Amino acid sequence: MRLFAPLCCLAAVSPVLGQFGNNGAPFPNVTYRTGVSPNPAVVLGAQSNQISPPRYPSPWGSGEGEWADAYVKAREFVGQLTLEEKVNLTTGTGWQLESCVGQTGSVPRLGFRALCLQDSPVAGLNVAATWDRDLAYARGEAMGLENRDKGINVLLGPVAGPLGRSPEGGRNWEGFSPDPYLTGQLFATSIQGIQSTGVQACAKHFIAQEQEHFRQTPEARAYGFNITEPGSSNIDDQTLHELYVWPFADAVKAGVASVMCSYNLVNQSAACQNSYLLNQVLKNELGFQGYVMSDWQATLGGVSSVLAGLDMTMAGDIVFDDGISYFGPNLTIAVLNGTVPQWRLDDMAVRIVAAWYFVESDTKVTEEPNFQSWTFDTFGSTHFHVGPQWGTELVNQHVDVRREHGALIRKIGAESTVLLKNNGALPLTGKERLTGVFGEDAGSNPLGPNGCRNHNCDTGTLIVGWGSGQAQAPYQVSPDTALQNEVVSHYGSYESITNNSAITQIAALARRTNDVAGVCIVFANADSGEGFVNIENNFGDRKNLTLWQGADAMIGNVTKNCNNTVLVIHSVGAVELEAYKQHPNITAILWAGLPGEQSGNAIADVLYGRVNPSAKLPFTIGKARSDYGTDVLYTPNQPVPQFNFQEGVFVDYRAFDHRNLTPTYEFGFGLSYTNFTYSDLTITKLDAAAYTPTTGSAEPAPTYGSVDKDPSAHLFPANITRIPLFIYPYLNSTNLSTAYGAAGYGDNTFISEGALDGSSFAHTPSSGPSGGNAGLWDPLYKVCVSIANTGAVAGAEVAQLYVSHGGQYDPVRVLRGFEKVFLGVGEKKQIEFVVRRRDLANWDTGAQDWVVRDGVKVVAVGASSRDLSLTGTLE
Incomplete structure (x- = not known):
């Protein structure tokens, strides 16, 4: 067990092109676009065993801009705290020992309660399919209100990592899209x-x-893989910035309060103690003013993590319920023995408290947690894991915080349903002579909507993936229920079979439906989730891109007997649909994602035309798994598995374009019940100041209050009742070399050069408070187009703007704008895109800055990434 020791030695590596490692590696048996080949420097930077360079010291928050008032209050508050109280803010109390999935220590004497952190992301993928910023905001607000009324301070979401490098990735659905701009x-x-x-x-x-x-x-x-450390994602610096960091820059610009670091290593250094990522990229380049928390059990060292930029450890213990922490009393020891300077602990505390003030938690979140994460029982153990002998109480008040959010869930479900194919079959009337519905995915889980813990089964209709991104459903409207209600309300005929193995019965109903010229509606799904769950050897990640529940055979049975078959897909991402796209008896295909509790009502709204589809695919559906050029590493290639991101920025549609492959359905694709035309593209160059790289250095790190260096001043108070396994900040011995097993009293030989230096740090060229250098966000161009509804139904269209940077190793095009517009029949509107400097820039690894390179920049606007009817050139 390593207490306050480095995870691995960090060799000093100069910041040269390719130091990080991956992009554009050659794929076998494919044709690249003429004149375009993989970038050798990027490929070189994505080899196994790449090393992440050290960057120290950890930047202290500046409290500039919109964070200024919060920092004034936070600094005043932290100045009143004892050493133990500061440590308490940074440390979780331990797994299953308090109400919330994560809970920090508190400062009772100053009225600062423990922060309650709770899982909450659900399916961002469906929000992405709406391409609607207003719906994204409304969903965020609704989630915030529900969490607030439960007494939750920190909602553990939203998600931009995983971005979605490989379509088989188990948790892609928690995030938005493999495109960094849309995400x-x-x-x-x-x-x-x-x-x-x-x-x-x-x-x-x-x-x-x-x-x-x-x-x-x-x-x-536990799955039988003999590895020694988590896998290492090996990435070159350009790919890191242009793809994976990009959406986090948007998050910091939006004022996000906290960032969670991940489990994996990046270039051989754990993400939660990777000084390049946390100190350099997040806190220096992006100017992040909030705090960094670890994922649960992702803290792999003490001093090493703190100095590398980690501010809070969750759930507090090293291994769940071992009663030991890398922070807690060991952080107290580290400050006393000098391996963590006071200014660093003070910065950690200030960042945490400033985030609390920044979102006005002090006035808006007034409820104490009124639930317990570990049981649905009304009464139970106060500290769940250690049992009732340490107290019992009312643990769940069963407060209903939903308001009328079901209407919003239904709206998002309908507006995220992508119409992929329609040979005139849709919309339905509800008066079809017979509606036959087929598939296990149409029906309910016979064990109930929450019958599988963490939704760790694929039984019945799929409304969400499994793991910590799922949420308990208060009810579930299945497609079978909603469609039956729809048909019966018109006194029509409706029959359903929700057993995919009922071969004879399915064939008979499909044949009878066909004979009376009715409609057959088939439901199928594909599931995935977090790695702690294994469903049929899908260890979180999917093994393939095929349908689950034996759906392919069921679909074949229906389509053999019914020439008007509508196929509805509920899935966590891309599935193989080429055969169904070409099938003459499949007259319509819809991708409905993971729509949640209102699933059936949402799909009924689309099928029966109450909602005209406007959703667009937030990912590419390829003809074959191999078309994506990326995949999950399923078998370890070393004791520390190496994930070599040699495709670089060429993921999803960028890979298909780069490799000259035609997908089944392209990124951004989606049909409507009406038609739209594009015209009148104009480009206006805006006045913008020249870009000026940031220079200079920070003022010395401030400290707040003083620390009594006498170990006896930090022993457990005599009047405290110690809960077993609970993480406290106090010492159990005045001998710092033996207290809590901390080895190497005063040993600082593993500490990287400059890590303890609070005198200053140099600003990077791209740096600036809350989002980086302000010049990156300057508008450079305004692009306007007109869109007209030329069909017979009112509807919304998502216009998309793509930019071709023009470089030798650049993608064919990248998304750099989208606008959703509603148009009545015959209506025409003008929409406007703003192109910012960062939209045209590439990351220069030598300059360590964003640079708009010379060359022609072409913009294209249209209905999808491959349906771009208007083009223009930027000066």
Whole structure:
């Protein structure tokens, strides 16, 4: 067991091109676009055993801009705290020992309660399919209100990591899209919606945790994989910035209160103690003013993590319920023996308290937690894990905080349903002579909507994936229920079979439906989730991109007997649909994602035309799994598994374009019940100041209050009742070399050069408070287009703007704008896109800055990434 020791030695590596490692590696048996080949420097930077360079000291928060008032209050508050009280703010109390999934220590004498942290992301993927910033904000606000009324301070979401490098990634559905621009926009507006309620958002997972396999050593070993450390995502610096960091810059710009670091290593250094990522990229370049918390059990060292920029450890213990922490009393010891300077602890505390003030938690979150995460019982153990002998009380008040959010859930469900194919079959009338519904995915789980813990089964209709991103459903409207209600309300005929193995009965009903010219509606799904759950050897990540529940055979049975079959897919991402796209008896295909509790009502709204589909795919659906050029590493390639991101920025549609492959359905694609035309593209160059790289250095690190260096002053108080396994900040001995097993009293030989230096740190060229250098956000161009509804039905269209940077190793095009517009029949409107400096820039690894390179920049606007009817050139 390593207490306050470094995870691995961090060799000093100069910041040269390729130091990080991956992009554009050659794929076998494919044709690249003429004149375009993989970037050798990026490939070189994504080899196994790449090393992350050290960056110290950890930048202290400046409290500039919109954070200024919060920092004034936080500094005054922290100045009143004792050493133990500061440590308490940074340390979780231990797994299952308090009400919330994570809970910090408190400062009772000053009225600062423990922070309650709770899982909350659910399915961002469906929000992405709406391409609607307003809906993203409304969902964030609704989630914030519900969490606030439960007494929760920190909502553990939204998600931009995983971004979605590989379509098989188990937790892709928690986030938004493999496109960083789309993710960044919806990430930011979700955060603003959450924090408008006084609840802190936590942007996660930072960074490059793109698969569940090998994310944690004990978890992998339980599955029979003999690894020694979590897997290492090996990434070159350009790819890191242009793809994976991009949406986190949007989050910081939006004022996100906290960021969660991930389980994986990045270039051989744990993400939660990677000084390049936390100190350099997040806190220096992006100017992040909030605090960094670990994922649960992702803290792999003490002093090493603190000095590398980690501010809070969760759930507090090293291994769940071992009663030991890398922080807690060991952080107290580290400050006393000088291996952590006081200014660093003070900065940790200030960041945590400033975030609390920044979102106005002090006035908006007035409820204490009125629930317990570990049981639904009304009464139970106060400290769940250690049992009733340490107290019992009312643990669940069963407060209903939902308001009328079901209407919003239904709206998002309908507006995120992508119409992929329609040969005139839709919309339905509800008066069809016979409606036959087929598939296990149409029906309810016979064990109830929450019959499988953490939704760790695929039984009945799929409304959410499994793991910590799921939520308990207060009810579930299945497609079978909603469609039956729809048909019966018109006194029509309706029959359903929700057993995929009922071969004879399915064939008979499909044949009878066909004979009377009715409609057959088939439901199928594909599931995934967090790595601690294994469903049929899908260890979080999917093994393939095929449908589950034996759906392919069931679909074949229906389509063989019914020539008007509508296929509805509930899935966590892409599935193989090429055969169904080409099938003459499949007259319509809809992708409905993970729509939640209102699933059936939402799909009924679309099928029967109450909602005209406007959703667009937030990912690409390829013809074959191999088309994506990326995949999950399923078998360890070393004792520390190496994930070599050699495709670089060429993920999803960028990979298909780069490799000259035609997908089944492209990124941004989605049909409507009406038609739209684009015209009148104009480009206006805006007046903007020249970009000026940031220079200079920070003022010396401040400290607040003083620390009594006498160990006896920090022993357990005599009047405290010590709960077993609870993490306290106090010492059990005045001998610092033996207290809590901390080895190497006063040993600082492993501490990197400059890590203890609070005199100053140099600002990076791209740095600036809350989002980086302000010049990166300057508008450079305004692009306007007109869109007209030329069909017979009112509807909304999502216009998309793409930019071609023009460089030798750049993607064909990248998304850099989208606007959703509602148009009545015959109506025409003009929409406007703003192109900012960062939209045209590339990351220069030598300059360590964003640079708009010379060359022609082309913009294209249209209905999808491959349906771009208007183009223009930027000066």
